[in-house]
Amino acid sequence: MLTFGGILVNGQLKVTFPILLCFLFFIACQGRDDTRFEIRREVKALFRKADTVKSSTIRERTIDSAAAKLYTSDNDSIRRELIFNVAARYEELGARDKYITACRVVYNKAKQQHDTVDWAQASSWIGDFYVAEMRSDSAFKYYLQAEKIYRSIKDEESVGRAMLGKATVLYHTGNFSEGVNQAIQALQVLKDSDDHFLRYNGYLMTALSLKEVKDYSKALDYFDLSAAEIDQLEKQGDFPLSYLHSYRAGYFNNMGTIYERLGSYDRAVDYYNSGLKIKQPYQKSAELYATLLNNMAYAQMKNGAPKGVREKMLRAYFIRDSIQSMPGIVSSKIKIGELDLLEHDTTSALRNFKEGFDLARKIHASAEMLQTLKLLTEHDKKNKDHFSKLYFKVNDSVQAVERATQNKFARIAYETDQIQEQNELLSRRNKIIITVAALLLLVAISGIAILRLRSKNKELLYAQQQQQANEKIYQLILKQQSETEAARNEERNRIAMELHDGIVNSIFTTRFNLMQLDTASTDRKDQLVQELEKTEQDVRKVSHDLQNSLFVENKGMVAMLSQLVAAQQNDSQTEFDVSVDKYIDWGTVSDAHKIHVYRIVQEAIQNVHKYAQAKRCLVMLLKTDQKITLRIWDNGVGFNPEKAKQGIGLRNIRTRAEALGGVLKISSEPNNGTTVAVIF
Structure with a gap:
């Protein structure tokens, strides 16, 4: 006979070590599984609640409750998946600090469990956060880590995504040549991918970096490739049209800037104008609309068609000022200043250049600082020497930063390998x-x-x-x-x-x-x-x-029950009565069974005293075929048998009914009395 802990041999329990280990492991896993799914149900319920609430404050508090349950719970894949969900909801709500906290929690949990998939995904999400925060070194480090993990598990598509993250960091820090190499390597990894959005980002980042290294011909080619991916996304039909329209408008803007740099102002104006014809995205992206409008006005000015240019530039400036787009305001100031020079209003031009320089310095926009200083040096004759010295100082500083930045990412990669x-x-x-x-x-x-x-x-x-x-x-x-x-x-x-x-x-x-x-x-x-x-x-x-003395003794059970019932009295003035079928042959009932019957009646009457508040209680013993039916009825307040079935009294009655070899039936509802029946 097998048991959970071993084998029963000759009445002795012989424990076997392997079976014992399996048993202990099974019990531990079973307990963890129950807790795991309970936490999952609670968190899913909080998610559903958050989805139905309109107030962003209440939604955030609801997500806070889910996060609190998950952060302190056990570390397993289900909980980490739910923490990712929490992070995504914080991102949607704009709660950036809570978003990065959730990402760091799941990062540490995944690293602790050596879950490479979750670890890499968390690294990628943290990298995205630091890109938005303009913390390039931290973003590069986490993207690099994600790339290495994804390579180890041969997830090529995710490798390409992490490499594009690195290319984005390199682009924003001015490492355009390295950014081109990184983006092209990512595209080679993604050459067989069906993720058109990922491929679109790869072509876009490559084209932007090529534009900055002045390889305009290749940049145009890659911009066209990005537009083809937009067409593929539109054909799929499951990508939001508002985003597609924004991407397409961005494509037209990028193409226009390249032709503007090439001096093909007519073509630049055509591209800008094509972007402006896409009306839908500007309800959500006023900055993109202002950029296209400002760029088109500037190209028209450079093309010798100044009519209506100032109105367009001022309109773009007011839009940027209303949304507090600081880089956009700097760009508007520079272009309006150049228009002032064209119209021979040097005073206004210098004022715009100085305001543009001050704001560029405030937001650390080095390229715009150099552009405004160069314009001030050329046109402010009175302060030419001052602005010239400032130009060279800023230029030297920018170059030093660029040199330091070029080496920084190589150092990060080396140090990351050493730490790993x-x-x-x-x-x-x-x-x-x-x-x-x-x-x-x-x-x-x-x-x-x-x-x-x-x-x-x-x-x-x-x-x-x-x-x-x-x-x-x-x-x-x-x-x-x-x-x-x-x-x-x-x-x-x-x-x-x-x-x-x-x-x-x-x-x-x-x-x-x-x-x-x-x-x-x-x-x-x-x-x-x-x-x-x-x-x-x-x-x-x-x-x-x-x-007949034996017959008289058979009457003893009846007398005992009668005496028990007759002795009852309580505060509710319950009227107790007993009825015993005369055809019951008590001689065939064992003493043990008689005791069980007596105790069942005693326990049932005790429950009537405690809870029933009844006016009447009847104890009946009936002969039914070859069975005896014991029934205790009262007209009291009743109860819910399901809720009370674990009570000691009912458990004892159930145990005694089983000892009689009988069936226990309890019928009761609140305010409708109670009937306890045992058939044995």
């Missing part, structure tokens, strides 16, 4: 230590468990032997009671027979002889005859009573 190697070595050592410690702990736990099981086995054997001894004693007592009862019945029958056959007959004979006598004293004779007749009847009654 050290972490892998430390991780291997920690694994060995943890494994050895876990094995020792498992052996210790197993040893304790074995000792406990052996001790339990001894207790079970002792209990089994005690039970067997008790059963033997009980059987002997029953046998003795049976023999005593048989002897008592036999003696009663013998006495009854002696009384009937001996004394009764003798009295009858005497009475008969007296009746035959002829005597003068008739009255005296009749009196003696009557006395003998009465004595005969009394002896006969004693004989009959002795023979």
Whole structure:
């Protein structure tokens, strides 16, 4: 016979070590699974609640509750997936600080569990955050880490995505040549990818970097390739049209800037104008509209068609000022200043250039700082030397930063490799230590468990032997009671027979002889005859009573129940009554079963006292076919059996009903009374 902890051999529980380990592992996993799915249900419920709430404040608080449950819970893939969901919802709400917190939590949890997929995804998300925060070195480090992890698991598409993240960082830090190389390498990785949005970003980043290194011909080609990917996204039909329109408008703007740099102002104006014809995105992207409008006005000015140019530039400036787009305001100031120069309004031009320089310095826009300083040096004759020195100072500073930046990312890559190697070595050592410690702990736990099981086995054997001894004693007592009862019945029958056959007959004979006598004293004779007749009847009654004594004893159970019920009284003035079917043969019911019946009635009556508040309670015992039905009914307040089924009283009644080999039925509803029935 197999058991969970071992094998039962000759009544002894023999524990086997492998089976014990499996059992302990199963119990531990089962408990964790229950908790895991409970947390998942709670968090999913909070997500659904957040989705139905319109207030962003309440939505954020609801997501905070989900995050609190997940951050402190166990570390498994389901919880990490839910934390990613939390991060995405924070991003949607614009809660940037909470977004990065969620990303760092899932990053640390995934790293701790060596879950490469979650680890890499968290690294990529953190990189995205630092790009938006303009923290280029941190963004590059996390993108590089994501790339290495994705390469290790051969996820080519994700490798390409991480490489595009690095290319974006390089572009924004002015490392355009490195940005071109990184973007092209990413496109080579993504050459077989069906993700058109990813490929669009790859072509776009390559084209933007090529534009900055003045390779305009290739830049135009890559911009056209990005436009082809936009067409593919539109054909798929599952990409938001508003985004597609924005991407297409951006394409027209980029193409226009290249032709503007090439001096093809007519073509530049055509591209800008094509972008402006796309009306839909400007409800959400006023900056893009202002950029196109400002660029088209500038190209028209450079093409010698100044009519309406100032109105367009001022309109673009006011849009940028209303949305506080600082880089856009700088661009507008520079272009309006150049228009002032064209219209010979030097004073206004210098004012715009100075305002543009001050704002560019404030936002650390080095390219615009140099552009405005160059214009001021050329046209502010009075302060030419000042602005010239400032130009060279800023230019030297910018070049120094560029040189430092060019080496910084190579250093980050090297240091990341070194740290990764050290972490892998430390991780291997920690694994060995943890494994050895876990094995020792498992052996210790197993040893304790074995000792406990052996001790339990001894207790079970002792209990089994005690039970067997008790059963033997009980059987002997029953046998003795049976023999005593048989002897008592036999003696009663013998006495009854002696009384009937001996004394009764003798009295009858005497009475008969007296009746035959002829005597003068008739009255005296009749009196003696009557006395003998009465004595005969009394002896006969004693004989009959002795023979029926067993029947009288069968009435004992009824008397006990009647006495129990008659003794009941409570504050609710409940009227108790008992009814016992006379056809029940209590002689066929064992003493043990009689005790169970008595205790069930006693427990049920006690519950009526405590809870029912009934006006009447009836205890009935009925003979039904070969069964006996015990029913206790009251007209009290009732209860919910499902909620109360774990109560001690009902559990005891259920246990006794099972001991009777019977069926327990409880029928009750609030305010509709209660019926407890046991059929055995």
